[in-house]
Amino acid sequence: MTQPLRHPALYHRHAALGAKFAAFGGWDMPLEYAGGGVLKEHTAVREDAGVFDVSHLGKARVRGRGAADFVNRCLSNDLNRIAAGQAQYTLCLDENGGVVDDLIAYRFGDDDVFLIPNAANTAEVVRRLVAAAPTGISVVDQHELFAVLAVQGPRAAELLDGIGLPTDHDYMSFTVSAFQGTDVVVCRTGYTGEHGYELVVPSHDAHTLWDAVVAAGARPCGLAARDTLRTEMGYPLHGQDLSPQISPVQARSGWAVGWGKEQFWGRDALLAEKAAGPRRLLWGVEAVDRGIPRAHMTVLPAEGETPIGEVTSGTFSPTRKVGIGLALIDTAAGVSEGDEIALDVRGRRSKVRVVKPPFVKSNVR
């Protein structure tokens, strides 16, 4: 039934650092490192610099005459809002407006777009693009060809400067740089809320880059810390806060939709939902009591026991030292910012306050 887990190119580097591993989208990835742990790794990214191996993320290349126009007819965001050398957060929707995946599109040129989907959804995104691609446009799954390192935190720029990589480009833009005989795509992106870079490097050269970044002082950080960091920013995680059952209108990801475009997958359903108003909306919840929100907990109104929603992500915020989460709440319940409602925490009622994320100030720019 289950496929064997795939291993990132840097697997042995992580094992040597005493990493605890866990399955992420079919990949055996570091969860946290010996001598670290979620709290230390999280704090390193907020206050200093950390490096994550996120090579489980997918990679796909769309090439051919008019590749960017083709991608723009498929994915939700308007790729013409950005120029060559810029990247964009976008969505792959199904015909019902549900989210097949959220991904980053790198516009290398009019005829060349590089995509970074989520690990578990890469094959499906590629399948849909291949099926839609006209003659002359190729869509190639390059999942294992490249490793991706995310260097994040207030000292990230300084560390990368120190190993000769370019760092002064704008947020959501990228540049290709030579590094010890290989090409590295240095993109000002990330998923932590801190100033940071994502480095795309051929898998067989990943060790050299990883070693240089770690030697420069970046703390190796596992995906457990990446999850607490992104939750503090209110960034949605596909499979939890976004899914084929959760539309971008519900998840407040409408900013990643090119509403004025004539064509993109799921357009009709999404326009209809936007016009009618979503039946539920994603909110932040912050614990008033001691309980920690966890995915799938039931959301309860201030008074009464009739469920009004469900928690989609939740954790303890290492920065704020309080339980935080994201929850889909029925529009009909009429909640608004600042309201005190409750969660069913394993049979006990635990108070939470409705908030608008982020829970921690963003420093991405």
Next chain:
Amino acid sequence: MIPEDLRYTAEHEWLAPADAGVFKVGITDFAQEALGDIVFVQLPEVGAKVQAGDSFGEVESTKSVSEIYAPVSGEVVAVNSALDGAAEVINADPYGAGWLVELKADDPAAVDALLDAAAYQELTTNS
């Protein structure tokens, strides 16, 4: 790390004799390692009666929550209030300062039926 002189459960609690018929209870090094950074612990009140095998509290890490099960039936005679706001002590010193409660066993002999260090070692090696 599995101290020789303690008793253990398959749910990764340890017991140590504290006083006549009274046992200190905590979670093992294996358990704290598996949980990761512990941020909250919820313990019963002093005076609470617990039944062997029943959940009497929770240990919560950033990532997950784990119930604590009573290794034997008895009465809670002390709780480690030092853990309030400092649950990370369980990670740092699970067999010492990270103890959870003291239980006065209804039947102190019930402790003899729990796993010894060798049996617990075997359990964690094979899991």
